[in-house]
Amino acid sequence: MRMKQLKLHVEANRRGSPHGIASYFVALNDKWGIKLYTCPEERDGCMENQSLAYNVGVGPEVGGKIDLPSSSDNEHYIHGYMTKIVKVAGNVSREEAGLPSDREQCNADHGYHTTRNVGRDWKEANQDEINQLHETLEELGFYFYDSHVENIGIDEDGRIVCIDFGND
Ligand SMILES: Nc1ncnc2c1ncn2[C@@H]1O[C@H](COP(=O)(O)OP(=O)(O)O)[C@@H](O)[C@H]1O
Ligand SMILES: [Mg+2]
DSSP, rough: HHHHHHHHHHHHHHHTTTTSSSSEEEOOOSSSEEEEESSSHHHHHHHHHHHHHHTTSHHHHHHHHOOOOOOOSSTTOOOEEEEEEOEEEEGGGGTTTTOSSHHEEEEEEEEEOTTTTTTHHHHHHHHHHHHHHHHHHHHHTTOOOSSSTEEEEETTOOOOOOOOOOOO
């Protein structure tokens, strides 16, 4: 994708894309997306941490660094890097995660259909691997303080990886 096309794609898709406080994530195709930050130093730090993590199998693959031209529409989320897309743990269904259906929970809640325990149950079921992930990241010098299910991914080999490399 050329720079102009990339900029147009991001502008057209940023609003509906997942984001936290620090960054926006815009998918470019099935495999690759771009993570965009307002601050270049923050982008550089996240990119560096993710590269180190990828090298030891606890982060998604990292592509190039890209600074988009600024415009009135992009609210300064212009400092980006390419990342491989992984499945976000928070988007894994109970069925996919091999967790028992939450029908019981549903009944207990008087029919109110809830999936609010998926994240908690998924973390519980994968606690050993998540602990290992924390240890490996700490050995790299990155403390993964915010390890909720929107910040954890599952890569194409089924490994649990960190996807949010922000430090504050
Ligand atoms: N490599 C990735 N693959 C798939 N989705 C991602 C990836 N990185 C980020 N995301 C999505 O974008 C969201 C925001 O990214 P994140 O790094 O957590 O930013 P923030 O630091 O602002 O929380 C994530 O919660 C997730 O839904
Ligand atoms: Mg996050």
